Amino acid sequence: MAPGPAKPLGLRGGLLPLCAIAAAIALPFVLRAFGLDFYLSLASRIVVYAIAATSLNLVLGHAGLVSFGHAAFFGLGAYVTAIMISEGVQSGPLHLVATIAVTALAAFVIGAISLRTRGVYFIMITLAFAQMLFYLANSVKGYGGDEGLNIRARSLFSLGAYLLDLKNPLALYYVALAVLALALLALARFAPSRFGRAVLALRDDDVRAEALGFPTYRYKLVVFVVAGALGGIAGALSVNLQGYVSPNALHWTQSGTLMVMVILGGVATVWGGLAGAAALLLLQEVLASTTEHHEFWTGWVLLAVVLFARQGIVGLWTRRRASALP
Amino acid sequence: MAGVLVLEQSLNGLQFGLMLFLLAAGLTLVFGVMDMINLAHGSLYMVGAFLAAWLVALTGSFLLGVVGAVALTAVFGMALEAGLLRTLYARDHLSQVLATFALILILNDGVKMIFGNDLPLSAPAALAGPVELLPGLQYPAYRLLILAVGVALAVVLWLLVQKTRMGALVRAGASNREMATAMGTDIPRLFTIVFGIGAALCAVAGALLGPLLAVQVGMGENILILAFVVIVIGGIGSIRGALVGAILVGAIDTLGRTLLQHVLREFLPPQWASAAGPAIASIAVYVFMAIVLAIKPQGLFPART
Numbered sequence: 001m002a003p004g005p006a007k008p009l010g011l012r013g014g015l016l017p018l019c020a021i022a023a024a025i026a027l028p029f030v031l032r033a034f035g036l037d038f039y040l041s042l043a044s045r046i047v048v049y050a051i052a053a054t055s056l057n058l059v060l061g062h063a064g065l066v067s068f069g070h071a072a073f074f075g076l077g078a079y080v081t082a083i084m085i086s087e088g089v090q091s092g093p094l095h096l097v098a099t100i101a102v103t104a105l106a107a108f109v110i111g112a113i114s115l116r117t118r119g120v121y122f123i124m125i126t127l128a129f130a131q132m133l134f135y136l137a138n139s140v141k142g143y144g145g146d147e148g149l150n151i152r153a154r155s156l157f158s159l160g161a162y163l164l165d166l167k168n169p170l171a172l173y174y175v176a177l178a179v180l181a182l183a184l185l186a187l188a189r190f191a192p193s194r195f196g197r198a199v200l201a202l203r204d205d206d207v208r209a210e211a212l213g214f215p216t217y218r219y220k221l222v223v224f225v226v227a228g229a230l231g232g233i234a235g236a237l238s239v240n241l242q243g244y245v246s247p248n249a250l251h252w253t254q255s256g257t258l259m260v261m262v263i264l265g266g267v268a269t270v271w272g273g274l275a276g277a278a279a280l281l282l283l284q285e286v287l288a289s290t291t292e293h294h295e296f297w298t299g300w301v302l303l304a305v306v307l308f309a310r311q312g313i314v315g316l317w318t319r320r321r322a323s324a325l326p
Numbered sequence: 327m328a329g330v331l332v333l334e335q336s337l338n339g340l341q342f343g344l345m346l347f348l349l350a351a352g353l354t355l356v357f358g359v360m361d362m363i364n365l366a367h368g369s370l371y372m373v374g375a376f377l378a379a380w381l382v383a384l385t386g387s388f389l390l391g392v393v394g395a396v397a398l399t400a401v402f403g404m405a406l407e408a409g410l411l412r413t414l415y416a417r418d419h420l421s422q423v424l425a426t427f428a429l430i431l432i433l434n435d436g437v438k439m440i441f442g443n444d445l446p447l448s449a450p451a452a453l454a455g456p457v458e459l460l461p462g463l464q465y466p467a468y469r470l471l472i473l474a475v476g477v478a479l480a481v482v483l484w485l486l487v488q489k490t491r492m493g494a495l496v497r498a499g500a501s502n503r504e505m506a507t508a509m510g511t512d513i514p515r516l517f518t519i520v521f522g523i524g525a526a527l528c529a530v531a532g533a534l535l536g537p538l539l540a541v542q543v544g545m546g547e548n549i550l551i552l553a554f555v556v557i558v559i560g561g562i563g564s565i566r567g568a569l570v571g572a573i574l575v576g577a578i579d580t581l582g583r584t585l586l587q588h589v590l591r592e593f594l595p596p597q598w599a600s601a602a603g604p605a606i607a608s609i610a611v612y613v614f615m616a617i618v619l620a621i622k623p624q625g626l627f628p629a630r631t
Contacts, residue, residue: 066419113616121619123363123419124558128612131551139605252551256365256427263424293439299431306425307413 017184024177028170040169041241042285046278047176048237053261054183054273055230060259061268062191063223064203065115068123069130070258072110073103073228075250076133077235082245083143085151092155092166099236100229106133107228111221130255137247148246155240166240176237180274183230188270199223264305266314275313330463335584336577341469343576344476348531349549350556350568351483352524358563358629359499360415360517363422366406366429367528367553368546374399374529375536375545376437379445388450392533396526403525407518434543444542447533472534479530480569487565496520500563500629552579555611559618561625570626575611582607 024047031039056070077099084095110129117125138146154172157164166172190196202209202216210216239245248254257280265276283301287294309316353367377398382391410429414422448454449468456464487493498506499513507513532545539545556575560567587603594602618626 060420066423068423117619117623120357120363120419120562121558121623124554125616125619127551128555128615132609132612135605135608138608139601141601253547256423259420260424260427263420267420293435295431296435296439299428299435302428302431303410303425306417306421306428310421 021181025174028173040173042281044169044173044176044241045238046281047173047180048234048241049258049261049277049281050274051176051180051183051237052231052234052273053258053265053277054180054187055227055234056258057262057265057267057269057273058187058190058227058230059224060262061266061272062187062196062203063199063220064268065220065224066123067114067126067224068252068255068259069110069126069128070227070231071250071252071254072126072130072133073107073231074235074238074254074258075130075137075245075247076106077103077232078239078245078249079137079143079149079235080232081155081236082149082151082239085153085155085239086143086149090153090156092157092164095155095236096233099232103232103235104225104229107225108221111224111228115217115220115224127252127255130250130252134247134250134252137250144246146247148244148248150244151239152243154243155236172237172240176241179233179237184270184274191270195219260302264302264312266312269312269314272312272314279313330460331588332585333460333463334465335581337465337473338469338584339577339580340573341473341476341576342580343573344473344480345531345535346549346552346556346576347480347569347572348476348527349553350560350572351527351565352521353553354557354560354563354565354568355496355500355520355524356517357557359496359503359513359520361503362411362415363419363426364411365423365426365550366433367524368550369430369433370399370403370525370528370546371532371549372437372543372546373402373433373532374525375447375532375541376441376445377529378533378536379447379541380441382447383445392530395533396529399529399532400522400526403528404518404522406525407521411521412514412518430547438543444540447536447541449537468537472538475530475534479527483527483565484569492516492519497629552611555615557625559615559625561627561629563629564625564627567625567627567629574614578610578614579607582610 027043028040031037031043052070052074055073056067059065059067059070080099080102081095084098089095110126114122114125114129137143143149154166156166157175164171164175166175191200198209198214199219201212202214202219206216235245235249238249261276261280262272263276264279265274266272280298284294284298287297291297305312311318349367349371352370353364356362356364356367374395378392378395380391381394382388385391385394406429410425414425417425453467453471455467457467457470459465485493487496495506495511495516498509498511499516503513532541552575556571557568558571559574560569560571583604586607587599590599590603622628
């Protein structure tokens, strides 16, 4: 599944993204019309995980850095927000600033050390850092320890006279959707930019990119930090959605799940993170409603994807479009 | 009294290290020679433990149960390698991660379907009591058995890798797979056998640790990461490195967990010490790995030339 040579990664065919955005905006009303309000939280979960998976795709796909510790940022963002709320700070903007600051700093430190290694060692060292945070969260008894931290309130944003409370499921859904849309838009603009093409060049051959005069280490670090902060925002949204965070948000299986979403959706594509998050979570939901052993069947589906759909869901889509052309 | 505690915990650390080595031995060869990330290696440890618990209850004999579980897990491992994992060797790391992560889901839920969420497994009654090793040092007999088996298997494995033709071929593969293949080594066939041995060692570790830890679904996930840390510290592909790495990690983890609390209590309030001790101990292993990689990026005993 090695990503091929630099391909145009922009939002192609203009109409599809517009339809997707319209459908996403209309979704809560459609659900309500059919009395399926229950599924709004599933939709929000898909959007939140899509943000996290998209941020990982930036590192994993676009920069070609196989980070096995992305849960570190997701979990850290969730913990920062949960701890602030449990200490009585309810201001959403403050949560956002603190989440971005802490996760970007963490990504800077972890990236600065990890990016000195390559290949398998990069995989293992990013994993090691995430595990450190996992054990740290387990031991901090003041904030729930291994039992996790429940929060009663949620992030509050005041827009002039209007108060936006993320306790309202509809508000949370639209805020998450807006973040996802911004992230996808930024990713689509990033890929064809000078910086984006330089990152692609160093993914394909970083010795050559360095010889051409690109500061490869610094570029990788920037990508790593941006992805870490975006992953942190996803974590902050997830704690608002679930009202709960536990060390499991930092566990390596969480990093693995995010990786699975990216690979399932399509590595180094704009839509891969969203497609993968939606596919995996919907699959789990459908299987969970039909069988007690949904993980078993999820595993078989994933295995089939590895063996038969090497480019992921987005790859299937674009291949069909390509073969439809004369 | 302090000396006895240190000695006892050192033995515990050595024992845990040897069990880690059994897990890491197969992992490091698959990783080193086939360049394959096998996240499902911890699942073989779980499968081995469940089979042992089941067979021990069925036969009423601890020995028979463990031997049967080891044999069955070896066969299962070889079937897995020949049926699925082999097709992944040529794929990139991401595909291997996705496929073996899927395998974890399948095996976890599969084991749950067959055996339930956990199974009881206790040490044989004859070894339940303690043995007085030194005046004042009572040590559980069962843990001594684990130590003995661990040392014996480490010696056997060392002889196998260093003194036999198969071992020479495996070392050749770890050092340079293309060259070994060009010289006529049938690496795929060799690796089905190597994988079977690795699976058997996982089962030994799972069956022996079962009575001490718990035989439950998901038991492989945390120990898998420790096994990865071991092989990165030791040098990927090196059996000797896996042994040294495993004993170091076992010692750091065990001694850190128990002794650090006592040390910290000297200058911290007790509740802080009992909270910080285990946290620092769990993190210490990863810090140690980072330090080793900073000094020797290829691990302590690099296998690849």
